[in-house]
Amino acid sequence: xxxxxxxxxxxxxxxxxxxxxxxxxxxxxxxxxxxxxxxxxxxxxxxxxxxxxxxxxxxxxxxxxxxxxxxxxxxxxxxxxxxxxxxxxxxxxxxxxxxxxxxxxxxxxxxxxxxxxxxxxxxxxxxxxxxxxxxxxxxxxxxxxxxxxxxxxxxxxxxxxxxxxxxxxxxxxxxxxxxxxxxxxxxxxxxxxxxxxxxxxxxxxxxxxxxxxxxxxxxxxxxxxxxxxxxxxxxxxxxxxxxxxxxxxxxxxxxxxxxxxxxxxxxxxxxxxxxxxxxxxxxxxxxxxxxxxxxxxxxxxxxxxxxxxxxxxxxxxxxxxxxxxxxxxxxxxxxxxxxxxxxxxxxxxxxxxxxxxxxxxxxxxxxxxxxxxxxxxxxxxxxxxxxxxxxxxxxxxxxxxxxxxxxxxxxxxxxxxxxxxxxxxxxxxxxxxxxxxxxxxxxxxxxxxxxxxxxxxxxxxxxxxxxxxxxxxxxxxxxxxxxxxxxxx
Numbered sequence: 001x002x003x004x005x006x007x008x009x010x011x012x013x014x015x016x017x018x019x020x021x022x023x024x025x026x027x028x029x030x031x032x033x034x035x036x037x038x039x040x041x042x043x044x045x046x047x048x049x050x051x052x053x054x055x056x057x058x059x060x061x062x063x064x065x066x067x068x069x070x071x072x073x074x075x076x077x078x079x080x081x082x083x084x085x086x087x088x089x090x091x092x093x094x095x096x097x098x099x100x101x102x103x104x105x106x107x108x109x110x111x112x113x114x115x116x117x118x119x120x121x122x123x124x125x126x127x128x129x130x131x132x133x134x135x136x137x138x139x140x141x142x143x144x145x146x147x148x149x150x151x152x153x154x155x156x157x158x159x160x161x162x163x164x165x166x167x168x169x170x171x172x173x174x175x176x177x178x179x180x181x182x183x184x185x186x187x188x189x190x191x192x193x194x195x196x197x198x199x200x201x202x203x204x205x206x207x208x209x210x211x212x213x214x215x216x217x218x219x220x221x222x223x224x225x226x227x228x229x230x231x232x233x234x235x236x237x238x239x240x241x242x243x244x245x246x247x248x249x250x251x252x253x254x255x256x257x258x259x260x261x262x263x264x265x266x267x268x269x270x271x272x273x274x275x276x277x278x279x280x281x282x283x284x285x286x287x288x289x290x291x292x293x294x295x296x297x298x299x300x301x302x303x304x305x306x307x308x309x310x311x312x313x314x315x316x317x318x319x320x321x322x323x324x325x326x327x328x329x330x331x332x333x334x335x336x337x338x339x340x341x342x343x344x345x346x347x348x349x350x351x352x353x354x355x356x357x358x359x360x361x362x363x364x365x366x367x368x369x370x371x372x373x374x375x376x377x378x379x380x381x382x383x384x385x386x387x388x389x390x391x392x393x394x395x396x397x398x399x400x401x402x403x404x405x406x407x408x409x410x411x412x413x414x415x416x417x418x419x420x421x422x423x424x425x426x427x428x429x430x431x432x433x434x435x436x437x438x439x440x441x442x443x444x445x446x447x448x449x450x451x452x453x454x455x456x457x458x459x460x461x462x463x464x465x466x467x468x469x470x471x472x473x474x475x476x477x478x479x480x481x482x483x484x485x486x487x488x489x
Contacts, residue, residue: 058199059187060155061136066148071123074144074467078119079169079225079269080317081465086370088422088465094483102435102451103470103481107147111478112138114182116166117418117462118471118478120144121191125464125471126172127478128179130165137181139170141194144469147480151194157183163220164475167267169462171226171233176248178233182221184265188233188248198251206239208262216265218286223267223315227281229294236283238265243281243292245300255300261307263287267315267331268368275324276343278303282318284328286310289318289339291348304348309337309355316368319376321396325353327376331365333358333383336399354399359385361400362392366416366460370426371396372440375403377426379415389415391428393444404444412436416460418472433459433474435481454479 073092080086095103112130119126125142131154138154159165159182170179177191184202189195207215216239227234232254233246242259246252263285270283272294280291280303288307293299311330319327321338329336337355341348356362358381362369369378376394380387389411393404406412413431420427426438426445433454438445456474464471468484 054158056155056157056185056201058155058185058201059153059189059196062151062153062194062196064151064194066143066150068123068150069143069148070145072145072467074120074469075122076118076120076464076466076471077173078171078227079117079462080368084271086368086420087372088420090422090465090467092467093485094422094468095485097449098451100451102449102453103483105453106145106469106480106482108477108479109142109147109149111473111476112165113161113475114164114166115458115461115473115475117169117473118464119170119172119177120464120466120469120471121172122174124150124191125480126170126177126179126191128166128168128170128181130159130182132161132165135159137166137183137185139177139179139187139189139194141191144466144480153187153189153194153196155185157181157185159183159221164458165221167221167223167461169225171228173228173231176228176231176233178226178228178248180222180224180226180235182217184217184222184237186226186233186235186246188246188251197248198246200246200251202235202237206237206241206244208239218265218267219313220267222265223269224265225269227270227272229272234270234281236265236270236285238263238285242285242290242302243270243283243300257292257300257302261287261305263290267313268317271318271320273318273320273326275320275326275341276348278343278348282320282326284309284314284316284318286312286314289326289328289350291341291350304341304350306339306350306352308352309339315366316364319368319371321371321376327362327369327396327399329362329364329369331381333363333381335359335363336361338399356400358383362394365414367418367462370419370421372421372424373442375440375442377419377421377440377445379412379417379419379428381415384415389413391419391438391445406445406447410447416458418459418461418463420463420465420470422465427463427465427470429459429463429472431458431460432456433472435472453481 186200243257245255279294290305311334313331316329335357365381391406417429428436458475470481
């Protein structure tokens with residue numbers, strides 16, 4: 001017998017012996033085979049369970065990256081600026097002209113896809129951002145001077161792309177910073193340290209089960225920007241409450257406006273106004289336009305409501321005109337309307353005194369028009385007939401008859417880009433992040449220059465003009481342009 005065959009017999013014998021010994025040991029103790037069950041299809045022997053509801057822990061995570069390098073002048077503390085007029089009131093002079101490259105880019109940062117604009121205060125820039133890769137909603141803080149990220153506060157939330165993600169502007173004071181995420185999650189933090197003060201899930205708290213899937217967030221996600229008024233954060237959630245006030249120090253609800261007419265959240269924002277000597281919060285909701293008292297004596301009381309103006313979609317915010325009148329605008333051809341607010345000494349009322357389609361008068365699909373003196377400036381939507389996508393100027397007493405237009409040779413993308421004013425200069429963006437600079441006059445505007453700033457698309461987010469810096473974005477990047485007269489030290 002060959003050596004190879006001998007080795008094979010030995011190995012086989014050892015395997016047999018080991019098997020016999022193992023079986024004897026198994027059956028000698030309490031090692032009898034377990035009961036065999038037939039698997040049920042799709043169950044994998046696991047008990048049937050109900051799907052778990054989504055758990056969002058708002059503001060759960062925090063990352064601190066840098067210390068602020070320098071506090072430099074300039075502020076843009078909320079949507080439409082310090083005075084809600086989308087005009088810069090800083091006294092810092094800026095340059096009147098630049099070379100062919102335009103204002104120098106001081107910094108550029110990447111953002112998640114969206115149209116959220118920045119707020120600026122005390123040398124810091126704040127923006128709400130969505131990280132698609134890790135599915136996280138983030139409040140981020142940057143240095144105004146260098147663009148270095150200082151900190152971020154974030155939390156996991158599953159958001160499916162719906163024409164971008166984030167699209168709101170935070171509100172900031174010396175003590176509080178408030179943001180609203182795409183699905184109406186609210187964070188209030190310390191604006192310097194980023195420390196969390198309180199959070200609010202408006203979908204969870206104010207949604208009505210069984211209606212519109214129980215959610216209040218409108219299509220294309222939340223566009224309403226937060227308002228901080230005397231250390232109270234003001235929101236218009238719709239659903240179970242038309243409007244609410246939240247104490248910024250404690251997170252406690254301090255007043256609530258009932259919502260018996262079931263008005264819903266729009267993409268527009270609340271605008272403080274004084275009408276007939278009464279300070280109020282004016283809001284163009286889905287379902288109607290309302291005014292809510294902003295005075296301590298009856299804060300949160302519904303003063304007036306009209307359903308005469310009720311477009312399906314609205315993004316622009318209400319605008320005070322003159323003589324106790326306001327202008328409101330609807331999207332997708334709805335046009336605009338002029339509302340008259342009356343007061344008989346005890347009761348307020350509102351009525352529509354004029355309304356028109358986009359082809360008939362002043363309109364805006366997205367950005368709220370700007371008023372300078374007696375003139376109203378707007379970018380007309382793409383369904384506005386011969387004036388589509390143009391910069392158009394109206395007298396505030398007549399929103400049907402244009403005084404001046406940029407002309408059919410000068411249109412601005414889809415008419416969705418932002419514009420901002422400082423003194424008699426207007427900075428305007430088209431879809432492709434081309435920057436146009438106009439000089440505004442009493443009867444029209446003169447184009448001074450235009451520059452290609454970014455190579456991106458959908459530059460629709462609101463701009464901020466703080467001191468020497470003009471901050472703008474496209475769908476995925478944000479840049480800061482230095483527009484000062486003199487170079488920084």
